[in-house]
Amino acid sequence: MSGAGTFSGQRVVVIGGSSGMGLATARAAAAAGAAVTIASSSQARIDAALAELPDTCDGAAVDIRDEAAVADLFARVGGLDHLVYTAGDAVRPQPLADLPLDEARKLLDVRFWGTVTAVKHAAPRIRPGGSIVLTSGTVAVRPVPGAALAAGSAAAMEGLTRGLAAELAPLRVNAVRAGAVRTPLWDPVPEPQRTALFASLADRTLTGAIGEADEIAAAHLYLMGNRFVTGTVLTVDGGALLTGAR
Template identity: 35%
Template sequence: MNAAFENKKVIVIGGSSGIGLATAQLLANSRALVTVTGRDENKLKAVHQTTGIQTQAVDSSDRTALDAFFSTIGKFDHLVISVSGSKGMGNFASLPLQELRAGFEGKFWPQLNTLQAALPYLNENGSIVLITAISSVAQKPGTSGLAAINGALELMVPVLAQELKPLRINAVSPGVVDTPWWNFVPEEAKQETFKQFTAHIPAGRAAKATEIADAVVFALGNNYMTGSVIHCDGGFSL
């Protein structure tokens, strides 16, 4: 348990599964007052029933809904934005650009929408963590679209750290993580993809969501860290 989070209000956007949910659970275990959002009411209901964490259905692509949500929450201390989409992967020559546009609509714009809507309510000594992806720097074939989406977010982080000070902002950039994000791929194909991606990385395997969540909680709680991108990728980008 990290006593620094006790009774602190933390919002985890996109926290109904995967890295977001693992982060919410770690924070709740440290006695933070956590609220998780997502679009799927059934998933959110299951999260509340199994963990006791408060949940709220919010579509992060809907700015009006975000404004209403944050005005209801009021002042709070920490924000994790774990919203993501599943579009934008593939070799560029054959990648439909509407798929790449959908990738930006699924992750880039919802993250910025959320961040801007939250700013009036974040305590100035609080913090923000964006969940990006190591595709931003890994330079692997088939990830140019993902590199564009995640790289765009990461390039903003150090600039925002200066604009928003003393509020802190960082990003955590994971590699291959075994989470429901991969459910758009059939199980056999998913395991083959994991095998290919992890064959040459030092860690030799996909990450667990809890391992990435550890990095997120570190970034939230370290009062001297801002404007940074933490690569928690098992060496994928080496």
């Protein structure tokens, strides 16, 4: 994790910053000296997040699917140094044959097209030396049955990362490929099943544990701070991709 003052005087915008990995990243960036703006679709979640963040943070409820609203957000923010995008709806495993395509398209509206929209309007305002950090998942390279949509979305994010790094250079663009991480996205799973699921996922890693949101935040801050890294997808998964399908 970057130390206090590392991002002093910088502005960081976290889309999806009201919970989970985004909130952890906002907290870590603020602790490292940044002024942070968080955005998500829910004003109630924004208010709850700001209640636990320092006074150097602010927030806004924004429908990331509404380009005019996203453009207005970045117009109000003005100049910034780093954009971090973690927003996304939970994807329920479902066989392709049972997948309503209208619902599938809506999921990509936030995860993929929301990213494109945010980058389009943030990039011209990012100051020299700044960066964009996106978020994918290990499902991009190790899908399971019923996760074709999630795998396609995550893989698209990784391709977008490399394409944007080339197109927007010298602005740096990277992504964190997260493994299984304990976040509120798991909350709909009843507690006994969730505990068993976490234990099963932990057993598939080399570290014997699933990830915590703070560990993903540390990876986000590393990519923000290292000016010689761009076009990179950084895997943070406890070694799960090395274990095989055990």
